Amino acid sequence: MAVHGSEDGLRFAVLGPVQAWRDGTELDLGTPLQRSILAMLLLRESRAVTPAEMIDAVWGEDAPPRALGALRTYVSRLRAVLEPGRSPRTRPELLISVGRGYALRLTGGVLDLTLFDRGLQEAEAARRAGDRAGAAESLRASLALCTGEPLAGAVGPYAEHQRDRLVERRMSVLETLMDLDLELGRHAHVVSELIALTADHPLRERLRAQLMLAYYRCGRQADALATFADTRAALIEELGIEPGPGLTALHQRILTGDPSLAPASLPAADPVRLAPADPPEPARPPETAEPGAGAPELPRPAQLPAAVNDFTGRRQIIARLCTLLSTQGGADGVPVAAISGIGGVGKTTLAVHVAHTLHDLFPDGQLYADLRGYGEEPVAPESVLAAFLRALGLPADIIPDGLAERSALFRSLLTDRRMLVLLDNARDAAQVSHLLPGSTGCAAMVTSRGKLADLAAARLVDLDVMEPDEALTLFGTVAGAERVAAERAAAMDVVAACGFLPLAVRIVAARLAARASWTVASLVPRLADERRRLDEMRVGNLAVEATFALGYGQLSPAQARAFRLLSLPGGPDISAGAASALLALNPTDTEDILESLVDASLLEAPAPGRYRFHDLLKLFARRTGERAEA
Numbered sequence: 089m090a091v092h093g094s095e096d097g098l099r100f101a102v103l104g105p106v107q108a109w110r111d112g113t114e115l116d117l118g119t120p121l122q123r124s125i126l127a128m129l130l131l132r133e134s135r136a137v138t139p140a141e142m143i144d145a146v147w148g149e150d151a152p153p154r155a156l157g158a159l160r161t162y163v164s165r166l167r168a169v170l171e172p173g174r175s176p177r178t179r180p181e182l183l184i185s186v187g188r189g190y191a192l193r194l195t196g197g198v199l200d201l202t203l204f205d206r207g208l209q210e211a212e213a214a215r216r217a218g219d220r221a222g223a224a225e226s227l228r229a230s231l232a233l234c235t236g237e238p239l240a241g242a243v244g245p246y247a248e249h250q251r252d253r254l255v256e257r258r259m260s261v262l263e264t265l266m267d268l269d270l271e272l273g274r275h276a277h278v279v280s281e282l283i284a285l286t287a288d289h290p291l292r293e294r295l296r297a298q299l300m301l302a303y304y305r306c307g308r309q310a311d312a313l314a315t316f317a318d319t320r321a322a323l324i325e326e327l328g329i330e331p332g333p334g335l336t337a338l339h340q341r342i343l344t345g346d347p348s349l350a351p352a353s354l355p356a357a358d359p360v361r362l363a364p365a366d367p368p369e370p371a372r373p374p375e376t377a378e379p380g381a382g383a384p385e386l387p388r389p390a391q392l393p394a395a396v397n398d399f400t401g402r403r404q405i406i407a408r409l410c411t412l413l414s415t416q417g418g419a420d421g422v423p424v425a426a427i428s429g430i431g432g433v434g435k436t437t438l439a440v441h442v443a444h445t446l447h448d449l450f451p452d453g454q455l456y457a458d459l460r461g462y463g464e465e466p467v468a469p470e471s472v473l474a475a476f477l478r479a480l481g482l483p484a485d486i487i488p489d490g491l492a493e494r495s496a497l498f499r500s501l502l503t504d505r506r507m508l509v510l511l512d513n514a515r516d517a518a519q520v521s522h523l524l525p526g527s528t529g530c531a532a533m534v535t536s537r538g539k540l541a542d543l544a545a546a547r548l549v550d551l552d553v554m555e556p557d558e559a560l561t562l563f564g565t566v567a568g569a570e571r572v573a574a575e576r577a578a579a580m581d582v583v584a585a586c587g588f589l590p591l592a593v594r595i596v597a598a599r600l601a602a603r604a605s606w607t608v609a610s611l612v613p614r615l616a617d618e619r620r621r622l623d624e625m626r627v628g629n630l631a632v633e634a635t636f637a638l639g640y641g642q643l644s645p646a647q648a649r650a651f652r653l654l655s656l657p658g659g660p661d662i663s664a665g666a667a668s669a670l671l672a673l674n675p676t677d678t679e680d681i682l683e684s685l686v687d688a689s690l691l692e693a694p695a696p697g698r699y700r701f702h703d704l705l706k707l708f709a710r711r712t713g714e715r716a717e718a
């Protein structure tokens with residue numbers, strides 16, 4: 089990856105100080121306010137920003153009466169810096185006027201953040217192809233672009249908020265890189281890096297867990313245990329809480345010298361060597377298996393959707409699920425947790441979060457399938473099995489035909505392996521019973537709207553809406569904690585109007601996040617209005633639909649059209665390419681629109697370049713489309 093972009097033309101940086109260069113020479117971007125305006129335009133990635141948004145972003149509550157005039161001055165100075173040769177009579181080509189607002193026209197690769205994202209995409213592609221060393225290299229290239237405090241030199245509420253986001257993203261990439269390095273057997277190499285990182289971020293449990301594991305694999309069990317003790321002391325002292333279930337489980341396993349903590353055998357990207365009618369011999373235990381010798385190496389599927397980076401609350405239920413899945417249960421010994429709850433309550437998010445938390449417990453990988461039990465076409469178990477078998481390295485032409493045969497082969501392939509299977513959106517027990525692993529090293533989670541009471545051996549876990557405080561925290565994480573702090577009572581009214589349903593809370597909070605000038609209190613009458621309007625049309629769940637309508641109401645006509653059209657295809661998700669064809673837009677405009685819908689929380693991005701609707705929003709989008717046509 090050409091991380092530094094080209095030396096010709098313009099380049100911009102936001103991952104450290106806000107800077108710009110032309111042909112390698114740094115440009116003078118002027119005062120902090122002027123830099124902040126440029127930073128906002130850069131982060132909006134060619135999307136237009138209105139003057140009001142800019143004023144809110146840069147000055148916040150303290151906008152002077154002449155802010156608009158000042159803003160125009162800054163814009164014209166920026167234009168002069170960016171296009172020095174332009175005569176006053178020709179139209180600007182970079183910092184252009186769009187309606188009453190402004191947008192910065194960038195071509196790909198001139199902003200460091202774009203290159204950063206590209207590195208992450210390359211890493212993801214490499215990881216999917218089984219090339220973990222390549223994935224680690226791409227992540228390192230992305231991290232090399234982070235040259236200091238992000239957005240240094242920019243001021244105002246928008247920059248603060250974005251800075252927090254960028255810091256968090258960098259941290260989570262670092263953590264992923266540490267995981268990869270550990271998987272690659274580089275434990276000795278990462279110890280010192282992890283010592284420095286945990287010193288800077290003492291409360292990040294994932295880093296602490298990585299350090300514990302690295303010590304352990306270097307034969308430094310005492311240091312691993314001392315790290316746990318330090319972490320626990322720090323968490324209790326700073327936050328008054330105990331370490332989370334992931335860290336506690338790791339501690340336990342280090343104490344007992346669990347052999348599965350040893351580094352996995354490498355390389356996993358070896359070509360698959362599988363005899364058709366002959367299920368492989370156990371690939372375990374890894375510590376004795378030498379690379380390239382002995383048991384055949386199976387691919388290690390990693391099919392989980394991305395975890396949300398602002399996961400909130402649910403501590404007790406997480407602890408319960410972690411315990412349940414890490415201990416053998418049920419008649420045939422495989423732990424199965426069946427999570428039920430209404431749409432939008434957070435079942436998928438919770439299951440994915442727990443699956444990532446328990447990553448180390450299932451070193452042979454994770455299988456994921458959306459069974460679409462609530463759509464028009466629930467997926468047949470045979471097709472899910474075919475997909476799982478392919479993910480386990482079975483060539484398509486030797487996958488047997490019947491359900492029973494596929495299921496038997498699936499189970500025998502999982503024998504002696506430690507995998508987690510996540511079955512999302514199950515319709516009923518019949519749809520999942522053949523998809524459950526049969527051997528004790530594996531575990532499964534199933535989510536569904538209704539209780540799967542007749543699923544033999546499953547432990548039933550009911551997921552309810554959030555506690556008011558959790559909902560408030562989620563609202564604050566998305567909309568800005570300082571706003572909730574300033575208007576706590578109004579914020580509580582808003583999350584109550586959302587029925588404490590996380591899906592609704594997130595949409596309303598995203599709407600507020602896009603409007604720096606709105607107060608939290610101004611949302612309350614808006615929600616009431618939507619409810620009244622919907623009532624006249626007699627729709628289903630008013631609290632939730634009103635929040636959808638509020639989110640939808642903020643969209644530009646082009647975004648609203650895309651939102652409605654994208655709901656029409658039947659599949660579980662849609663690629664950026666297919667969306668571009670459906671919307672009849674070029675790839676750049678399509679991506680802008682898709683990403684803006686993700687920003688509004690009306691669309692999800694489970695993996696780079698893939699987009700999907702929450703099923704309730706898909707229904708809403710289709711109905712809105714029908715009404716728009718009628």
Ligand SMILES: Nc1ncnc2c1ncn2[C@@H]1O[C@H](COP(=O)(O)OP(=O)(O)O)[C@@H](O)[C@H]1O
Pocket residue numbers: 396398399400401402429430431432433434435436437438562590591592594689702
């Ligand atoms: N604990 C949580 N923390 C943060 N966001 C959450 C949480 N639970 C749910 N959400 C958000 O709520 C929305 C709906 O959650 P989802 O898991 O898709 O619901 P379900 O699967 O029950 O229909 C998602 O946008 C998700 O990001």
Ligand SMILES: [Mg+2]
Pocket residue numbers: 435436437512513535
């Ligand atoms: Mg779901």
